Amino acid sequence: MDVEDIEIELFVRAMQRRHGYDFSNYAPASLKRRVQQLVRTHDAGTISELNRRLLHEEGFVTRIIEGLSVPVSEMFRDPPVFRALRDKVLPILASYPEINIWQAGCAHGQEVYSLAILLEEAGLYDRARIYATDFNDAALHVAAEGIYATRDARDWSRNYIEAGGLKSFSDYYSARYDFIKLDQRLRRNVTFFNHNLVTDEVFCEAHLILCRNVLIYFNNSLQDHTLALFRDSLVRGGFLCLGTRENIDFSPAAACFSDVDAPLRIYQASSASMARPLAR
Amino acid sequence: MTARTAIAMGCSAGGLAALQRVLPALDRRLAVPVVICCHTGSADVSLLVEILARVSALPVVEAAERAPADPGVVHVAPSGYHLLVEPNAHFSLSVDARVTYARPSIDVLFETAADAWQGGLVAVLMTGANSDGATGLKAVRHAGGYAIVQDPASAESDVMPRAGLDIAGADACLSLDHIAQRLNELCIP
Numbered sequence: 017m018d019v020e021d022i023e024i025e026l027f028v029r030a031m032q033r034r035h036g037y038d039f040s041n042y043a044p045a046s047l048k049r050r051v052q053q054l055v056r057t058h059d060a061g062t063i064s065e066l067n068r069r070l071l072h073e074e075g076f077v078t079r080i081i082e083g084l085s086v087p088v089s090e091m092f093r094d095p096p097v098f099r100a101l102r103d104k105v106l107p108i109l110a111s112y113p114e115i116n117i118w119q120a121g122c123a124h125g126q127e128v129y130s131l132a133i134l135l136e137e138a139g140l141y142d143r144a145r146i147y148a149t150d151f152n153d154a155a156l157h158v159a160a161e162g163i164y165a166t167r168d169a170r171d172w173s174r175n176y177i178e179a180g181g182l183k184s185f186s187d188y189y190s191a192r193y194d195f196i197k198l199d200q201r202l203r204r205n206v207t208f209f210n211h212n213l214v215t216d217e218v219f220c221e222a223h224l225i226l227c228r229n230v231l232i233y234f235n236n237s238l239q240d241h242t243l244a245l246f247r248d249s250l251v252r253g254g255f256l257c258l259g260t261r262e263n264i265d266f267s268p269a270a271a272c273f274s275d276v277d278a279p280l281r282i283y284q285a286s287s288a289s290m291a292r293p294l295a296r
Numbered sequence: 297m298t299a300r301t302a303i304a305m306g307c308s309a310g311g312l313a314a315l316q317r318v319l320p321a322l323d324r325r326l327a328v329p330v331v332i333c334c335h336t337g338s339a340d341v342s343l344l345v346e347i348l349a350r351v352s353a354l355p356v357v358e359a360a361e362r363a364p365a366d367p368g369v370v371h372v373a374p375s376g377y378h379l380l381v382e383p384n385a386h387f388s389l390s391v392d393a394r395v396t397y398a399r400p401s402i403d404v405l406f407e408t409a410a411d412a413w414q415g416g417l418v419a420v421l422m423t424g425a426n427s428d429g430a431t432g433l434k435a436v437r438h439a440g441g442y443a444i445v446q447d448p449a450s451a452e453s454d455v456m457p458r459a460g461l462d463i464a465g466a467d468a469c470l471s472l473d474h475i476a477q478r479l480n481e482l483c484i485p
Binding site for chain 2: 018043044045046048049050053086088229232233236239259261262263265266
């Protein structure tokens with residue numbers, strides 16, 4: 017066996033035993049790349065040195081978590097998805113007196129604000145509540161602040177228009193120096209908090225769950241576990257929106273979802289899900 | 297000599313033309329997975345898949361997350377995502393940071409494919425105007441895989457093959473026509 021593979025095993029064990037984070041069901045190839053990246057970031061030389069600091073150095077685990085959960089997102093990422101949410105999903109959600117939305121793995125929050133804008137423009141935001149979760153506290157902090165680099169705003173403005181935006185994207189932020197700050201009114205019905213998809217449970221009854229480009233980092237069994245968690249969190253007929261290249265075909269939970277827009281990975285919890293016992 | 301078990305190919309600028317030359321010459325009896333990372337810059341890889349499918353003797357598909365790398369099939373990395381080969385020879389995707397300005401990155405594909413297939417892997421680095429793939433090619437050789445670099449003199453853009461030769465060296469440095477021929481020799485027992 018490759019020495020590095022042994023070191024990764026020890027790393028996963030240290031994270032689990034010492035700090036309670038379970039990475040044992042992450043897809044091995046991408047986990048390995050991220051750990052190798054951490055070795056470079058922290059100038060550790062070897063994964064074993066990383067492990068030593070993880071076991072002995074106070075607070076080091078926080079920096080490891082920041083490195084392992086690489087928050088990558090953008091406003092209105094894959095605009096056709098947000099267009100479909102606007103055209104196909106929100107009109108159905110409009111029939112509920114209260115709308116609960118869970119953005120799982122919200123990273124730096126760009127999609128949370130995108131959703132808030134979508135709801136605002138559909139006239140639904142005042143009865144909506146967005147639960148935005150991540151297991152990375154540093155990312156949650158950035159998400160709550162809603163401050164981003166100006167250089168991204170141009171792309172986001174284009175995304176917003178392609179997603180069918182009704183106004184101008186710049187109506188939703190103020191720009192200063194090299195940063196934009198999203199309108200804090202967009203945050204009024206958002207709750208940011210720490211939730212780990214690997215270990216934490218159902219916490220709400222959701223009408224829409226967005227979890228984009230998170231499952232790709234999990235192995236089959238953890239993907240199955242997470243999809244079951246989503247199934248159990250959704251109301252009958254609730255919607256699930258995944259990343260555009262994520263593949264639920266191999267998962268047993270796929271049977272509980274029907275396609276709303278298969279290429280865009282928007283699904284609806286079918287009534288079959290109600291017949292199954294909650295997976296705990 | 298035992299036959300190699302998988303092929304990974306990387307290209308960038310000029311890559312479409314190069315692939316249209318190499319794929320038609322691959323033997324249809326080639327019973328190994330072929331995985332391609334080509335920087336297209338486009339948001340949608342389906343056009344590239346379509347163009348390649350038209351000329352290839354082997355079926356060409358977009359590489360799907362969680363799907364196995366099927367033998368005798370050409371898998372193309374989706375745009376906007378890194379394509380990784382897991383140790384069980386299934387694909388996974390990631391949206392981690394760009395590597396050498398690219399996502400998908402050839403380095404990421406080559407390094408993970410080398411881990412998955414070890415000495416069974418043949419990696420091919422072709423035309424391109426950046427250095428993505430060179431580090432990956434080094435990993436392939438380190439794992440006992442066979443490295444082919446397109447002869448820089450014959451490449452539409454020679455930066456990528458030159459970087460490959462500088463950083464990793466190669467087991468063979470060939471023109472496009474000879475690359476297909478060598479792949480057939482290496483992979484058909």
